[in-house]
Amino acid sequence: MELDPDEESSLYRTLAGAIVPRPIAWVSTTNPEGVDNLAPYSFFNVVAVDPPVVMFAPVDDGGAPGGLKDTPRNISETGEFVVNVVTESVAEAMNRTSATLPAGESEFDHADVTRAESSVVAPPRVAESPVAFECSRYDVVDVGDSTMVLGEVEWVYLDDDVTTDGKMDVEKLDAVGRLSGSLYATTENRFSLERPP
Structure with missing residues (x-):
């Protein structure tokens, strides 16, 4: 089978089903009115180390103000966010935060997720997440029907349980990755390959 993107109505299922597992950015923001938002995004990765920059790319929402979902809109307005790493112990809560809520209602409260005060940005981090990256907006780029958000990491929280x-210590982090549809994967089964010289 071969696919011509110009002949397909959407390549979402193919892209999301073949580029797996994808790490999940569980992004917390605070809007200018002080409402905390928390949402998961599986189009997520590290972009650079110096400066330390991460990215995630939400698909735009045509029905939302300016076409942006709450998360990228909050970041555009405030310039700050936190990327929380999803582990198996918080996977159910992460899934609950993907619900569409009325304006002014926080996913933290809806999913019974604990806020923890961040060190250098206003949005809270997820207390139950063992790794969190406090970020300032580096850039926001329109890419087709998505908005790619790049954030410079300003502070890192690491629970002692995931360090040596x-x-x-990647051996101690039980991160969850997104597959496709309602399927997820853990990092439980690991193997090692030595990089050739």
């Missing part, structure tokens, strides 16, 4: 000798 003061460094992030």
Whole structure:
């Protein structure tokens, strides 16, 4: 089978089903009125190390003000957000925060997620998440029907349980990745390959 993007109504299912597993950015923001927002995005990755920059790319919402979902709109207005890493223990709560809520209602409260005060940005981090990146807006770029948000990491929270000798230990982080539809994956089954010289 071969697909011509110009002949397909959408490649979403193919892209989202083949580019797996995708890490999940569980993004917390606060709007100018002080309402905290929390939403998951699986079009997410690291972009650069120096400066440290991460990105996520929500699909636009034609019915929302300016076509933007709450998260990118809040970031455009305030310039700050937190990316919380999703682990198996918070996967159900993360899923609940993907619900469409009325304006002014916080996903933190809807999903019974605990707010923790961030160190250098206004939006709270997720207390139950063992890793959080406090970010300032680096850039916001329109890409087709999505908005790519780039954030410079200003502060990192690492729970001691996911570190060894003061460094992030991937063997201790049970991150969850998005597959497609309602399927997710864990990092439970791991293997090692030595990089050739």
